[in-house]
Amino acid sequence: MPRAFTPKVVTANHLLEGDVIYQTATGWTRDLAQAEILEDEAHAELRLVEATQQRDVVVGAYLADMEPTDAGPKPKHFREAFRMRGPSNYSHGKQAEL
Amino acid sequence: MYHYNDFDTAFLAERNAQFRAQVERRIDGSLTEDEFKPLRLMNGLYLQLHAYMLRVAIPYGTLNSAQMRKLAEIAERWDKGYGHFTTRQNIQYNWPKLRDVPDMLDALAEVGLHAIQTSGNTIRNVTADHFAGAAADEVEDPRPVAELLRQWSTDHPEFQFLPRKFKIAVSGSEVDRAVTKAHDIGLRMVRNDAGEPGFEVIVGGGLGRTPMIGKIITPFLPKADLLPYIEAIVSVYNLLGRRDNKYKARIKITVHENGIERIRELVEERFTAIKEQFAGFDQKLLSKLETSFAPPAFKTGNTKGFEAARLTNPAFASWSDTNLSAHKADGYAIVSISLKAHGATPGDATADQMRVMADLAETYGHDELRISHEQNVILPHVHKSDLPAIYAALRDAGLATANIGLVSDIIACPGMDYCALATARSIPIAQEIAERFDELKLEHDIGPLKIKISGCINACGHHHVGHIGILGLDRAGVENYQITLGGDGSEDAAIGERAGPGFSADEIIPAIERLVLGYLDLRDSADETFLQAYRRLGAAPFKAVLYPDQAKQNAA
Ligand code: HEM
Ligand code: SF4
Numbered sequence: 004m005p006r007a008f009t010p011k012v013v014t015a016n017h018l019l020e021g022d023v024i025y026q027t028a029t030g031w032t033r034d035l036a037q038a039e040i041l042e043d044e045a046h047a048e049l050r051l052v053e054a055t056q057q058r059d060v061v062v063g064a065y066l067a068d069m070e071p072t073d074a075g076p077k078p079k080h081f082r083e084a085f086r087m088r089g090p091s092n093y094s095h096g097k098q099a100e101l
Numbered sequence: 102m103y104h105y106n107d108f109d110t111a112f113l114a115e116r117n118a119q120f121r122a123q124v125e126r127r128i129d130g131s132l133t134e135d136e137f138k139p140l141r142l143m144n145g146l147y148l149q150l151h152a153y154m155l156r157v158a159i160p161y162g163t164l165n166s167a168q169m170r171k172l173a174e175i176a177e178r179w180d181k182g183y184g185h186f187t188t189r190q191n192i193q194y195n196w197p198k199l200r201d202v203p204d205m206l207d208a209l210a211e212v213g214l215h216a217i218q219t220s221g222n223t224i225r226n227v228t229a230d231h232f233a234g235a236a237a238d239e240v241e242d243p244r245p246v247a248e249l250l251r252q253w254s255t256d257h258p259e260f261q262f263l264p265r266k267f268k269i270a271v272s273g274s275e276v277d278r279a280v281t282k283a284h285d286i287g288l289r290m291v292r293n294d295a296g297e298p299g300f301e302v303i304v305g306g307g308l309g310r311t312p313m314i315g316k317i318i319t320p321f322l323p324k325a326d327l328l329p330y331i332e333a334i335v336s337v338y339n340l341l342g343r344r345d346n347k348y349k350a351r352i353k354i355t356v357h358e359n360g361i362e363r364i365r366e367l368v369e370e371r372f373t374a375i376k377e378q379f380a381g382f383d384q385k386l387l388s389k390l391e392t393s394f395a396p397p398a399f400k401t402g403n404t405k406g407f408e409a410a411r412l413t414n415p416a417f418a419s420w421s422d423t424n425l426s427a428h429k430a431d432g433y434a435i436v437s438i439s440l441k442a443h444g445a446t447p448g449d450a451t452a453d454q455m456r457v458m459a460d461l462a463e464t465y466g467h468d469e470l471r472i473s474h475e476q477n478v479i480l481p482h483v484h485k486s487d488l489p490a491i492y493a494a495l496r497d498a499g500l501a502t503a504n505i506g507l508v509s510d511i512i513a514c515p516g517m518d519y520c521a522l523a524t525a526r527s528i529p530i531a532q533e534i535a536e537r538f539d540e541l542k543l544e545h546d547i548g549p550l551k552i553k554i555s556g557c558i559n560a561c562g563h564h565h566v567g568h569i570g571i572l573g574l575d576r577a578g579v580e581n582y583q584i585t586l587g588g589d590g591s592e593d594a595a596i597g598e599r600a601g602p603g604f605s606a607d608e609i610i611p612a613i614e615r616l617v618l619g620y621l622d623l624r625d626s627a628d629e630t631f632l633q634a635y636r637r638l639g640a641a642p643f644k645a646v647l648y649p650d651q652a653k654q655n656a657a
Contacts, residue, residue: 019128019199021153059130062148080578082517085526086150090518092446092528095181095196096151 008044015064036075105213121203145216155194161229161247162190162472166459171212173455186448222263224254228270230278231473235481237427240290243273245390264342265350282306282315282594305356308560312596313353316361328383333371397467399430404485420503436480439502443539447513448476457498509535516556523556525573525580550631566590570597582609619646
């Protein structure tokens with residue numbers, strides 16, 4: 004039986020800055036809370052294709068599992084939690100910049 | 102040391118101009134990421150979790166003060182004020198912006214550094230013993246040979262698309278400080294019965310998902326045959342190595358599948374066929390290189406100040422006990438500067454620290470610095486009378502940690518704090534272990550112990566050859582750490598054995614503590630190291646302290 008689709012966001016790295024970005028309904032954001040949460044599989048696939056086509060803006064777009072909460076999407080996996088925050092040895096990356 | 106000639110300088114300028122144009126074309130959209138990625142990787146530019154990463158080669162780990170200052174300047178101008186020294190004698194910058202990278206490469210070229218062949222299926226940065234040219238136990242300085250190999254391999258037309266990456270390490274001494282047995286080719290300098298220097302040649306070592314100890318293909322290769330013989334090995338591999346499966350493509354698998362006897366036959370055949378083509382050119386180049394690595398003019402003088410400082414300053418005495426190694430010149434010592442302050446990120450140095458080390462090298466160290474695969478910085482030539490002044494300057498810069506070779510001198514790869522391939526973090530584990538043993542104040546009682554941590558199966562942190570190895574994995578969405586025991590990266594190289602089930606991030610520090618305290622009970626005297634005790638007793642008593650519940654069950 005195919006697994007049920009779970010909510011996701013489209014995420015990638017920014018071509019020039021290299022940092023983590025998330026797709027919104029209208030563009031891109033660095034703040035996961037602003038990201039567009041995708042609850043429908045076909046729509047998610049479409050949004051991913053659209054993201055991938057913006058090759059002068061983004062690198063390596065993919066769908067990441069998220070849990071929808073009142074405060075916005077929450078990463079399911081610790082890798083996404085680190086991408087959202089930055090490294091643990093210095094206060095660099097998003098935890099320092101957002 | 103070796104200085105670039107006009108050819109090198111022009112070559113590098115052209116390569117950098119080429120890459121600058123490629124970056125422009127990527128930014129204006131004329132190159133896709135699929136087209137650009139192999140180009141950027143050829144120039145040492147990776148994309149990691151939070152940012153790009155630029156990996157700069159430090160050939161055979163040798164730097165002068167001007168180069169170190171340039172690394173500091175780059176860290177400040179285009180990064181976040183620090184750099185990360187790695188197990189492959191590279192420095193990595195974790196935060197460059199794509200547009201800045203061509204400028205960074207031009208800045209590096211000003212001091213003869215670059216990022217070429219730090220990636221891709223080519224012959225990578227040749228690594229060497231970090232005590233090269235200084236160690237008391239050395240047969241010969243391995244760096245002329247390493248430089249010869251670097252010149253031969255850089256842009257070698259036949260070897261730009263090998264089945265997989267290819268790493269060569271050279272040790273100038275029979276004591277192996279370059280982990281030669283875990284490289285695609287390892288060269289260990291030895292003397293034959295007639296006293297002539299040559300190489301024990303080792304092939305097919307490697308770590309990663311299938312760790313293997315290299316096998317001796319020839320116990321003694323005369324120095325004069327080196328280049329044709331190495332070329333023969335690489336070209337046999339180039340034809341025979343598997344291109345159908347990335348995980349079976351390294352020469353370790355080729356050797357494993359074909360057997361060392363078959364490989365030896367093929368290499369000998371090829372060697373005989375190509376030897377004449379070298380026509381002594383390589384030997385002329387080598388003797389030129391040997392003059393550029395001539396030892397500095399060592400000074401003479403008494404070392405009374407050093408002895409006196411040892412008596413009056415216990416902290417200095419402790420530091421000089423752990424951080425100095427025997428030098429071949431009278432009155433000299435090799436200084437290892439620890440980049441492993443308790444709780445710091447292994448291998449990281451700030452721009453200010455880099456400048457302090459550059460100044461010390463210039464003032465006291467014949468302008469030489471080395472980067473070790475253990476992620477520390479070396480001042481290879483220091484007269485003992487200068488040690489108290491050096492120690493004081495290091496202490497002021499937070500660089501005087503007295504822990505070389507001890508439990509907190511941990512190798513750790515960047516892990517999931519930076520690396521896109523990681524399955525778990527490694528840096529925080531290293532930080533916590535170091536802090537814990539610092540609290541226990543047992544580090545010096547424990548003695549020599551190598552802990553090495555990797556954040557995934559690729560084993561960049563050398564965990565397979567750690568006396569205690571730690572491998573970070575993702576077990577059902579949670580970080581999990583597996584322990585291996587009894588690994589060794591020296592001339593008696595061994596791959597560590599898995600101790601048993603992994604530990605969570607919370608359990609791993611107490612587990613390491615149990616293991617090390619358990620060793621203190623198990624050793625037969627304070628002179629028996631962890632590794633010796635492990636070899637004498639086998640894994641069982643160590644597993645019993647690691648998994649006390651299970652041991653209890655077994656006893657019941
Ligand atoms: C962008 C970050 C990195 C990537 C993508 C990466 C990738 C890899 C991969 C895929 C392997 C396995 C090769 C194989 O088994 O065929 C490997 C091995 C290795 N890497 Fe890295 N690595 C990274 C960072 C580092 C760092 C920071 C170091 C030094 C601290 C390092 C040193 C090594 C070493 C020593 C090995 C094992 C030796 C061998 O080649 O068998 N790598 N790396
Ligand atoms: S071992 Fe894995 S996590 Fe660590 S640097 Fe290498 S690829 Fe990254």
